[in-house]
Amino acid sequence: MLRAPFAYSELRARAQALARRDLAEEPGVIEYGDLRIDTAAHEVKVGATPVALRRLEFALLAHIARDPVRVYTKDELMRDVWGFRSPGTTRTLDCYASRLRRKLAQAGAGGLVYAVRGVGYRLAGDSLDGLPVARVA
Numbered sequence: 326m327l328r329a330p331f332a333y334s335e336l337r338a339r340a341q342a343l344a345r346r347d348l349a350e351e352p353g354v355i356e357y358g359d360l361r362i363d364t365a366a367h368e369v370k371v372g373a374t375p376v377a378l379r380r381l382e383f384a385l386l387a388h389i390a391r392d393p394v395r396v397y398t399k400d401e402l403m404r405d406v407w408g409f410r411s412p413g414t415t416r417t418l419d420c421y422a423s424r425l426r427r428k429l430a431q432a433g434a435g436g437l438v439y440a441v442r443g444v445g446y447r448l449a450g451d452s453l454d455g456l457p458v459a460r461v462a
Contacts, residue, residue, distance in 0.1 A: 355390045357448060360434055362387050371432040382425045393448035396441045422446055
C-alpha cells in the first residue's frame with residue numbers, strides 16, 4: 326500500500342516491479358495440437374514448420390492460446406494486447422486476426438483462430454468436440 330503523499334520515483338519503482346512480476350508468470354511454451362508457441366524465444370511452429378509473425382500478431386496468438394476455448398472479447402484483446410484503455414470502433418484487431426489466420430493456414434493450421442460474431446476471438450475452431458487440451462509449460 327502506498328500512502329499519500331508519495332514520491333513519484335517510488336510510485337514508478339513499484340509499477341515497474343509489478344510489470345516485471347507479470348512477465349515472470351508468463352508461460353514459456355504453449356502447445357495446442359500441432360501448434361507450438363515459445364514465448365521466451367518468440368517462435369511459433371505448426372508441426373515442424375516455422376511461422377513468421379510480427380510482434381502484435383504473436384502477442385495476439387499467445388494471448389488467446391492461454392485459454393483456447395475461451396472467447397476473448399474485442400475490448401479485452403484491444404486492452405490486453407494493444408493497451409487501448411477506452412472502447413472504440415476500430416478494425417485493427419480484425420486486420421491482425423485476418424493476417425494471423427492467413428499465416429497459420431499457410432503453415433497448415435487453418436481454422437485455429439476463430440471469430441465469434443459480435444463478440445471476439447478464440448483459438449479453438451467452431452466445433453469443440455475432441456479438441457486437444459492446451460499444455461502450458
